[in-house]
Amino acid sequence: MDFSLSEEQLMIRQTTREFAEKELAADARERDAEERFPKEQVKKMGELGFMGIMVDPKYSGGGMDTVSYCIMIEELSRVDASAGVIASVNNSLVCAGIEKFGTETQKQAFLAPLAAGKKLGSFCLSEPSTGSDASALQTTATRDGDDWIINGTKNWITNGTQADTYLVFATEDKSQGSHGVHCFMVERGTPGFSIGKKEKKLGIRSSDTCSLIFEQCRVPNANMLGEPNKGFRVAMFILDGGRIGIAAQALGIAVASLEAAVKYAKEREQFGRPIASFQAIQFMLAEMDMEVNAARLLIYRAAAQKDRGERFSNAAAMAKLHASKTAMFCADKAVQIHGGVGYTKDYPVERYLRDAKITEIYEGTSEIQKLVVARDLIKS
Numbered sequence: 133m134d135f136s137l138s139e140e141q142l143m144i145r146q147t148t149r150e151f152a153e154k155e156l157a158a159d160a161r162e163r164d165a166e167e168r169f170p171k172e173q174v175k176k177m178g179e180l181g182f183m184g185i186m187v188d189p190k191y192s193g194g195g196m197d198t199v200s201y202c203i204m205i206e207e208l209s210r211v212d213a214s215a216g217v218i219a220s221v222n223n224s225l226v227c228a229g230i231e232k233f234g235t236e237t238q239k240q241a242f243l244a245p246l247a248a249g250k251k252l253g254s255f256c257l258s259e260p261s262t263g264s265d266a267s268a269l270q271t272t273a274t275r276d277g278d279d280w281i282i283n284g285t286k287n288w289i290t291n292g293t294q295a296d297t298y299l300v301f302a303t304e305d306k307s308q309g310s311h312g313v314h315c316f317m318v319e320r321g322t323p324g325f326s327i328g329k330k331e332k333k334l335g336i337r338s339s340d341t342c343s344l345i346f347e348q349c350r351v352p353n354a355n356m357l358g359e360p361n362k363g364f365r366v367a368m369f370i371l372d373g374g375r376i377g378i379a380a381q382a383l384g385i386a387v388a389s390l391e392a393a394v395k396y397a398k399e400r401e402q403f404g405r406p407i408a409s410f411q412a413i414q415f416m417l418a419e420m421d422m423e424v425n426a427a428r429l430l431i432y433r434a435a436a437q438k439d440r441g442e443r444f445s446n447a448a449a450m451a452k453l454h455a456s457k458t459a460m461f462c463a464d465k466a467v468q469i470h471g472g473v474g475y476t477k478d479y480p481v482e483r484y485l486r487d488a489k490i491t492e493i494y495e496g497t498s499e500i501q502k503l504v505v506a507r508d509l510i511k512s
């Protein structure tokens with residue numbers, strides 16, 4: 133088994149790291165404090181090909197594999213986890229869905245500008261009363277001639293206030309549960325579609341999250357993504373890939389925590405010597421490093437399975453479950469190793485701890501990932 137990265141994968145690591153350190157690092161703390169979306173930086177990410185890295189070049193994408201994508205998300209998130217999720221949503225929740233299920237016309241119209249970073253996408257499944265149980269969604273789609281009329285509210289939508297193209301899941305017949313769901317591409321500015329409340333969050337504060345309101349919103353049938361009534365399958369396929377991206381985001385946070393902890397442990401002296409010389413500190417660092425490496429291997433395994441066209445739901449769930457736990461573990465230990473200063477905004481580790489928590493919640497909570505893994509164990 134070969135664990136080495138290809139030339140292209142090493143190049144994407146270097147390019148993303150240079151970009152993140154040059155363009156994201158300086159203001160990450162201020163953007164977090166001010167809950168400010170990194171508009172200029174996201175534009176540059178588009179120009180560098182970060183917003184559609186896996187998309188076929190004929191639709192303005194980078195044509196790279198999922199391992200490369202994970203490396204890019206890890207490197208962005210190592211510096212700014214908000215930038216990581218902004219890119220992850222556009223790449224794996226929006227572009228990947230349109231590329232897989234869209235018609236040629238839809239790909240030219242919707243996918244190409246998203247992959248080129250000229251437009252930004254959002255994925256709109258969650259609602260006020262349905263999160264983990266997404267198949268019980270309440271937003272309705274009613275046929276009217278060549279159009280559909282959408283009514284309802286979506287919650288927690290990443291990129292929501294900034295996006296141009298929204299993948300919206302709505303049901304024609306609630307009694308059919310997951311079998312009555314359609315997926316639509318709705319463009320910003322469509323009459324009847326408005327942006328609701330922007331959330332004030334614990335972490336990833338410069339990634340915007342908001343509710344969306346649909347009131348008699350008319351969308352042409354040509355904007356339906358995938359087959360009628362197969363929208364829930366579209367959502368589940370997309371989320372499998374998305375979970376690999378969130379696992380990579382979690383890994384980036386864990387790596388940043390480990391690096392900050394090592395640096396501080398070598399600098400800080402107590403009892404006349406660096407705290408890194410205490411075995412208690414070394415044990416924490418060793419465990420952090422081990423978990424980081426285990427998470428990375430699980431992520432690459434899931435990404436490689438996806439790239440080989442194999443079933444990867446289980447591997448993606450396991451990667452997200454472990455990587456998000458690792459992000460929480462490493463960020464917590466990094467704060468501990470920093471002592472009192474770790475609890476202040478003078479050091480970035482408090483931000484890492486706040487940012488880490490979301491990776492255990494969105495794109496399927498840790499409990500839902502365990503259900504996915506367990507389902508495979510007990511099905512036969």
Ligand SMILES: Cc1cc2nc3c(=O)[nH]c(=O)nc-3n(C[C@H](O)[C@H](O)[C@H](O)COP(=O)(O)OP(=O)(O)OC[C@H]3O[C@@H](n4cnc5c(N)ncnc54)[C@H](O)[C@@H]3O)c2cc1C
Pocket residue numbers: 221254255256257258261262263264265287288289290291333341490493494495496497498499500
């Ligand atoms: C910052 C942020 C960004 C988000 N971005 C998006 C986005 O872009 N698009 C989108 O569609 N959604 C988004 N979400 C929504 C996110 O995916 C949901 O919050 C998540 O799926 C959990 O749903 P919920 O919040 O309704 O919690 P609930 O489903 O109500 O869960 C509450 C608790 O119950 C547990 N639980 C639920 N069911 C079970 C079960 N069967 N077995 C065991 N435990 C269970 C959960 O694990 C959790 O601990 C975002 C959320 C946040 C906070």
